[in-house]
Amino acid sequence: MEETSLNLTRTLIASRIGLLVREQDDTLLRKMVAERVRALNLSSTEQYCQFLGSDADIRRERKELTTLLSTGETYFFRDREQHVLLQDVILPELLERRKAERSLRIWCAACSSGEEAYSLPILLDELMTDQSRWNIFIIGTDINQDFIEKARQGIYTEWSFRGMSDARRQRYFHPHKNTWVLDGAIRNRVTFRAGDLVADEFPDYASGLYGMDLSLCRNMFIYMEPHIVFRIADKFTETLNEGGILVTGHGELYAHHLGKLRTRVFPASIVYQKGATPFALPAPVQVFETPHAAPIKPAAAKPATRKTNAAEASPPAVVATGKETAVTEMEMAWQYANQGQRDKAAKVCGEIIAKNPLIAEAHYLLALLAQERGEFTEVKSLLKKVIYLDPSFIAAYLDLGDLYAREGDDARAGKMRATARDLLQTLPGDSQVKFYGVSTVNAVLQYIEHLLSIRH
Numbered sequence: 001m002e003e004t005s006l007n008l009t010r011t012l013i014a015s016r017i018g019l020l021v022r023e024q025d026d027t028l029l030r031k032m033v034a035e036r037v038r039a040l041n042l043s044s045t046e047q048y049c050q051f052l053g054s055d056a057d058i059r060r061e062r063k064e065l066t067t068l069l070s071t072g073e074t075y076f077f078r079d080r081e082q083h084v085l086l087q088d089v090i091l092p093e094l095l096e097r098r099k100a101e102r103s104l105r106i107w108c109a110a111c112s113s114g115e116e117a118y119s120l121p122i123l124l125d126e127l128m129t130d131q132s133r134w135n136i137f138i139i140g141t142d143i144n145q146d147f148i149e150k151a152r153q154g155i156y157t158e159w160s161f162r163g164m165s166d167a168r169r170q171r172y173f174h175p176h177k178n179t180w181v182l183d184g185a186i187r188n189r190v191t192f193r194a195g196d197l198v199a200d201e202f203p204d205y206a207s208g209l210y211g212m213d214l215s216l217c218r219n220m221f222i223y224m225e226p227h228i229v230f231r232i233a234d235k236f237t238e239t240l241n242e243g244g245i246l247v248t249g250h251g252e253l254y255a256h257h258l259g260k261l262r263t264r265v266f267p268a269s270i271v272y273q274k275g276a277t278p279f280a281l282p283a284p285v286q287v288f289e290t291p292h293a294a295p296i297k298p299a300a301a302k303p304a305t306r307k308t309n310a311a312e313a314s315p316p317a318v319v320a321t322g323k324e325t326a327v328t329e330m331e332m333a334w335q336y337a338n339q340g341q342r343d344k345a346a347k348v349c350g351e352i353i354a355k356n357p358l359i360a361e362a363h364y365l366l367a368l369l370a371q372e373r374g375e376f377t378e379v380k381s382l383l384k385k386v387i388y389l390d391p392s393f394i395a396a397y398l399d400l401g402d403l404y405a406r407e408g409d410d411a412r413a414g415k416m417r418a419t420a421r422d423l424l425q426t427l428p429g430d431s432q433v434k435f436y437g438v439s440t441v442n443a444v445l446q447y448i449e450h451l452l453s454i455r456h
């Protein structure tokens with residue numbers, strides 16, 4: 001296949017299907033295209049490109065290509081630390097929050113053959129003593145109907161248990177020939193259905209995909225084009241209850257500023273919570289503490305205490321345009337961004353920068369907005385600018401680190417994270433990290449240590 005045809009197919013698969021085929025996956029791409037040309041009875045790659053670019057319903061094609069591209073690789077309790085976090089922190093917190101209604105709704109999206117979805121009723125079984133008094137709904141979905149059929153059966157081979165202790169396996173499964181059969185009581189607690197996260201509309205009341213307290217979508221975004229990632233993240237947000245939590249694989253939603261989702265950083269993982277304080281904390285709060293600034297109410301929740309620290313000691317991003325005006329403008333930009341009025345937010349940032357190009361915070365918000373559009377070259381250049389303007393801008397190092405990690409550049413990612421760690425170490429452990437959700441310095445430090453320790 002000619003290089004130009006290959007590149008065109010890659011572009012069409014990205015734009016029409018939403019799947020990311022990296023340049024290093026050329027061999028796989030050639031194989032996939034050859035297979036699809038054959039299966040569709042087409043005569044050439046060019047014809048396949050015409051098909052992808054046409055108005056034809058490509059839902060089926062997405063399913064076929066997804067099946068060829070993603071392995072469905074999964075196992076019980078994959079990522080042990082995230083499951084400990086679920087069992088020790090997230091599920092108890094959700095149960096506490098929902099105890100008046102005694103109702104809990106969980107969605108395990110892109111669940112493959114069901115191991116991940118079934119890990120949840122097992123965790124709940126170990127946690128709860130009064131499950132029979134609760135109304136617990138757990139649903140697993142995947143684009144691949146074959147995986148869904150397998151999930152419904154609840155029969156697994158040895159390979160699915162590589163993350164599960166023998167004790168758990170003995171308790172919840174019984175051996176049958178050379179397989180393990182899931183206990184019927186656990187199996188009946190999960191409903192499975194096929195669905196396409198790209199094409200389907202959410203919330204989907206007919207399928208029970210609404211009002212979720214917890215959604216998991218792990219190891220799927222890695223196959224997706226950035227613009228699709230953001231679209232799907234928006235769908236999850238709309239499907240979550242207020243206060244509901246989204247868990248992804250590490251670094252998969254490396255942007256921690258996704259509309260109404262805010263980040264919570266734990267040593268084991270970042271999770272996303274739907275709440276009233278999206279886009280992290282707008283910075284103007286730092287200026288309110290200066291003796292001359294007028295006390296304007298911050299739009300988002302304010303940390304209980306704010307202590308002076310190295311990051312805050314740097315000149316606030318407002319000085320040269322006239323403090324009050326710039327504070328108000330910057331606050332307005334954050335508010336627009338938080339309300340999803342991204343164009344307006346970008347316009348205000350542009351106006352601030354036109355008056356004073358040295359305002360790091362305005363460049364940072366522009367970087368977040370570019371991130372949401374999936375314009376990563378732009379994001380990178382803006383984040384670098386932020387760091388140049390304010391070398392103590394911790395969130396920018398963390399974002400850039402995530403961006404490099406996503407590109408597979410572990411060395412640069414490590415460097416960014418190590419710098420963030422060094423800066424964090426100068427701050428009080430219980431203070432909050434500016435622009436980085438509502439997590440404390442200590443929690444982010446532990447998270448960085450975790451990321452640095454799992455580098456390959």
Ligand SMILES: C[S@@+](CC[C@H](N)C(=O)[O-])C[C@H]1O[C@@H](n2cnc3c(N)ncnc32)[C@H](O)[C@@H]1O
Binds near residue numbers: 070199
């Ligand atoms: C690598 S598996 C991850 C399984 C499980 N979440 C885990 O982390 O162990 C990725 C899964 O995403 C599913 N998937 C890919 N694209 C999808 C889409 N558009 N809608 C729903 N599921 C999708 C694939 O079929 C596959 O089962």
